[in-house]
Amino acid sequence: MSWRHVMITKPGKLSIRHNQLVVKQEVEVTIPLQDISTMTIESQAIVLTQNVLSACAEYRIAVIICNDKQLPNGIFTSYHQHSRQLTVLETQLNLSKPLKKRIWQKIVKQKIENQARCLEFLKVEGEAKLRGLARQVDSGDTTNREGYAAKLYFPLIFGSDFTRRSNHPINRILNYGYAIMRGNVVRALVSYGFTPCLGIHHDSQTNSFNLADDFMEVLRPLVDLHAANLDPEVWNVNTRASLVNLANMELKMDQATYSASAAVDEMIKSFVAVCRQNDLSYLKLPQILPLTLHEAV
Numbered sequence: 001m002s003w004r005h006v007m008i009t010k011p012g013k014l015s016i017r018h019n020q021l022v023v024k025q026e027v028e029v030t031i032p033l034q035d036i037s038t039m040t041i042e043s044q045a046i047v048l049t050q051n052v053l054s055a056c057a058e059y060r061i062a063v064i065i066c067n068d069k070q071l072p073n074g075i076f077t078s079y080h081q082h083s084r085q086l087t088v089l090e091t092q093l094n095l096s097k098p099l100k101k102r103i104w105q106k107i108v109k110q111k112i113e114n115q116a117r118c119l120e121f122l123k124v125e126g127e128a129k130l131r132g133l134a135r136q137v138d139s140g141d142t143t144n145r146e147g148y149a150a151k152l153y154f155p156l157i158f159g160s161d162f163t164r165r166s167n168h169p170i171n172r173i174l175n176y177g178y179a180i181m182r183g184n185v186v187r188a189l190v191s192y193g194f195t196p197c198l199g200i201h202h203d204s205q206t207n208s209f210n211l212a213d214d215f216m217e218v219l220r221p222l223v224d225l226h227a228a229n230l231d232p233e234v235w236n237v238n239t240r241a242s243l244v245n246l247a248n249m250e251l252k253m254d255q256a257t258y259s260a261s262a263a264v265d266e267m268i269k270s271f272v273a274v275c276r277q278n279d280l281s282y283l284k285l286p287q288i289l290p291l292t293l294h295e296a297v
Helices: 050-058 086-091 097-122 127-136 145-158 170-191 210-227 236-246 259-279
Strands: 004-008 012-017 021-023 028-032 035-041 044-049 062-066 071-075 250-255 257-259 287-294
Touching: 004 062, 004 071, 004 170, 004 236, 012 050, 012 127, 012 210, 021 250, 028 259, 035 236, 044 127, 050 062, 050 071, 062 170, 071 170, 097 145, 097 210, 097 287, 127 259, 145 210, 170 236, 170 259, 210 236, 210 250, 210 259, 210 287, 250 259
Parallel strands: 004 035, 012 044, 035 062
Antiparallel strands: 012 021, 021 028, 062 071, 250 257, 250 287
């Protein structure tokens, strides 16, 4: 399984040689394509061959592109490489509305639980109240416990004046981290043959990744936990590299620990079982842990 999350921050040229990505800058570096999960390109002065994009598609490497402010604004993924693409699409289209609402209920409950754990790890009061809200989430979250939890949660960790719609400098850190998590989810969805625009809850006509936005909700508190430990005024390559590296942080699922990127793969694989069996009990969602790099066994 691929495990590297490559970040390109300086001008250079990318090419392919002997099934390896060649990064030519001040020095030349080669990385086996089979090891790469995602590649984030920040530099505005990168030259790459068509063969690079083709190889990334073949090896299912998600390529994340950034704008001139170093914020992710695009993603390139492989196109219909699953052997049963039509079968998976039909399965998605045939998901019943009650099942979708119960899936969304489980996602929201886990998201709020992870937010409560984030407060616990930061030693910030409010954990019990969030856990109480998680228990109140009904099918489809018709009472919007998710929104109410967010209204309580964000001021507790980022200050009473903070909102997600403000120009607060912490928002660029959150936006970058969320985009990296979203890219990992998109990659997994495409690998398992899902059509990302067909969401469970998110249903924007202009969003190509509604389904990714559904499943990345449980991962947002991982980014929040890391962001709370950063200086919001510092926006340099080390800050952004630490956000890319969140894909290697440890998460818990079914009494086992995984890197975040591996946990995403397990989560989407469990969604395959939910779709095939029409049974919510197969769905596995990750639980955040104190920030620790996952060590492969």
